[in-house]
Amino acid sequence: MTNDDDRVDTLDPADEVAVDPGTARSTGGPAPRIRPQRPAKPERAAERERSGSNGLGGLIAKIVLLGLLDAFAVWTVFVMVGLHMWIPVGVTVLVTGVINWIYLGRSKRLPAKYLAPGVFFLLLFQVFVVVFSGYIAFTNYSDGHNSTKEDAVASISSAGAKRVPDSPAYQLSVVQRGAPLYLLVTAPDGTASIGTTNQPLKPVTNAEKDSTGRATGVPGYRSLNLSRVLDQQDAITSLKVPVSSNPNDGFLRTDDASTAYVYKSDLTYDAKADTFTDTDGIVYADNGKGEFQQVGGTKTLSPGWKVDVGFQNFVKAFTNPQLAGPLWKVIIWTFVFAFLSVATTFALGLFLAMVLNHPRLRGKKIYRVLVILPYAFPAFLSGLVWAGLLNPEFGFVNQVLLGGAQIPWLTDPWLARLSVIGVNLWLGYPYMFLVCTGALQSLPEEVDEAARVDGASPWRIFRSIKLPLLLVSVAPLLIASFAFNFNNFNVIYMLTRGWPRFTDTTLDIGSTDLLITMVYKVAFGQGGVRDYGLASALSILIFILIAIISIIAFRKTKALEEIN
Numbered sequence: 001m002t003n004d005d006d007r008v009d010t011l012d013p014a015d016e017v018a019v020d021p022g023t024a025r026s027t028g029g030p031a032p033r034i035r036p037q038r039p040a041k042p043e044r045a046a047e048r049e050r051s052g053s054n055g056l057g058g059l060i061a062k063i064v065l066l067g068l069l070d071a072f073a074v075w076t077v078f079v080m081v082g083l084h085m086w087i088p089v090g091v092t093v094l095v096t097g098v099i100n101w102i103y104l105g106r107s108k109r110l111p112a113k114y115l116a117p118g119v120f121f122l123l124l125f126q127v128f129v130v131v132f133s134g135y136i137a138f139t140n141y142s143d144g145h146n147s148t149k150e151d152a153v154a155s156i157s158s159a160g161a162k163r164v165p166d167s168p169a170y171q172l173s174v175v176q177r178g179a180p181l182y183l184l185v186t187a188p189d190g191t192a193s194i195g196t197t198n199q200p201l202k203p204v205t206n207a208e209k210d211s212t213g214r215a216t217g218v219p220g221y222r223s224l225n226l227s228r229v230l231d232q233q234d235a236i237t238s239l240k241v242p243v244s245s246n247p248n249d250g251f252l253r254t255d256d257a258s259t260a261y262v263y264k265s266d267l268t269y270d271a272k273a274d275t276f277t278d279t280d281g282i283v284y285a286d287n288g289k290g291e292f293q294q295v296g297g298t299k300t301l302s303p304g305w306k307v308d309v310g311f312q313n314f315v316k317a318f319t320n321p322q323l324a325g326p327l328w329k330v331i332i333w334t335f336v337f338a339f340l341s342v343a344t345t346f347a348l349g350l351f352l353a354m355v356l357n358h359p360r361l362r363g364k365k366i367y368r369v370l371v372i373l374p375y376a377f378p379a380f381l382s383g384l385v386w387a388g389l390l391n392p393e394f395g396f397v398n399q400v401l402l403g404g405a406q407i408p409w410l411t412d413p414w415l416a417r418l419s420v421i422g423v424n425l426w427l428g429y430p431y432m433f434l435v436c437t438g439a440l441q442s443l444p445e446e447v448d449e450a451a452r453v454d455g456a457s458p459w460r461i462f463r464s465i466k467l468p469l470l471l472v473s474v475a476p477l478l479i480a481s482f483a484f485n486f487n488n489f490n491v492i493y494m495l496t497r498g499w500p501r502f503t504d505t506t507l508d509i510g511s512t513d514l515l516i517t518m519v520y521k522v523a524f525g526q527g528g529v530r531d532y533g534l535a536s537a538l539s540i541l542i543f544i545l546i547a548i549i550s551i552i553a554f555r556k557t558k559a560l561e562e563i564n
Contacts, residue, residue, distance in 0.1 A: 147306065152303050182196045185241075185260055191203060200242040201244070201252070349435070440466070
């Protein structure tokens with residue numbers, strides 16, 4: 001049997017732990033060598049986590065989640081390949097491969113495992129949106145120019161179509177696979193074919209037929225009974241199934257969901273010459289701007305298709321007579337509104353913060369709750385409420401507070417601007433109050449006391465000591481507030497909708513419109529055609545203006561920090 005001394009002597013020299021010499025002298029012998037202790041459980045768990053060993057449950061969860069991700073990626077790749085979206089296919093494959101490489105790798109990739117989700121969503125919801133908006137700004141993407149040239153040719157060929165007088169009658173059944181509806185037609189010679197709006201007819205050899213020879217079903221498709229046909233009658237009658245890949249062959253259409261006939265357009269498309277010719281012999285050719293235009297004339301066919309137009313949208317914004325003048329007015333008002341909104345809300349918020357921060361004031365908590373109440377209401381709802389309060393005929397302000405006065409708060413250009421700034425002051429000062437309260441409470445009291453001992457007045461203490469120190473911490477928030485008010489959509493649109501409208505343009509642009517509300521009206525067709533390309537160009541303009549202002553402002557903030 002081995003005694004303790006023998007066991008201690010067999011330890012590796014690297015594991016020896018020194019003992020206090022006084023202890024050795026008290027025992028009358030040399031300092032013993034002590035067996036090292038095992039690491040504590042939390043340390044071992046941390047070591048296992050660093051080494052990537054998360055247990056069987058973690059491994060199974062990782063495999064399941066990655067499997068779902070890979071399955072979704074494969075499905076999206078197949079869909080995008082069918083739509084010939086080759087760049088998104090490459091991006092999807094690359095991102096999926098990187099994610100698998102990160103999470104199936106060793107512990108050296110541990111930081112990437114935590115950073116990958118955030119980076120992925122940053123790229124998806126911010127970088128991609130900015131890049132895509134930038135791309136749209138250099139196209140003619142708008143109503144009538146939102147698809148490919150092939151789709152435009154097919155749409156023009158089917159527009160103004162008339163039933164061919166000697167068209168044979170096709171017996172049909174309506175079938176469905178997924179969401180799309182298909183027409184299963186039987187020609188007079190008994191041949192069965194199937195197709196839908198964007199898929200020409202193709203023969204079917206394994207169709208199920210009834211006693212009359214009419215095709216009633218196809219494997220892989222669900223046949224619709226009478227009740228389902230009646231429920232989707234409008235969708236069925238709107239189907240236009242091309243007879244072949246040649247648009248000049250016409251398309252099939254039905255009015256009763258039982259018989260289909262061939263329809264042809266008055267326009268004939270020549271694929272070799274890439275032109276349309278109508279029944280009067282007028283020729284329409286590609287004008288290079290995403291539409292077919294009459295040769296030697298100005299008449300165009302609709303719809304067109306999306307093409308790259310370079311800087312045309314930016315030039316249009318500053319040269320179009322209907323847009324250029326109002327645009328400059330809107331830009332100036334946007335700067336004025338953002339500056340006055342920040343200045344007024346900061347001034348009122350700082351004033352209330354100093355008043356309610358007085359050490360001898362009683363009931364501070366109650367006053368502070370009352371002050372921040374406007375901050376608790378949604379901005380869009382407050383805008384609607386104030387629109388009712390400022391109504392010239394029935395509003396509370398005119399009828400009650402002003403004794404029945406007829407003041408056009410929202411219909412006069414200057415009063416409407418004043419009303420917008422006033423409402424935004426009511427909405428924004430609680431935020432500035434909270435910010436300034438926190439900044440004031442963080443200021444050192446010693447500096448204030450030293451200034452009072454030196455005989456400085458309260459105003460001098462505020463102007464020379466408190467305000468500079470306050471701006472050091474508040475200046476970045478003021479910059480952020482300026483950027484927010486530069487794009488303050490809610491208060492403008494809900495209160496005035498940008499009105500009253502300018503008289504020098506037919507576009508829906510008014511005296512209180514900001515750039516962001518103007519972009520919204522251009523993009524979503526408020527009173528006109530939706531023009532996404534022009535709206536994206538204006539969005540880039542907003543981005544550039546805010547970026548320049550922010551850079552300049554942050555440099556001023558750095559100067560404040562140096563003063564501090």
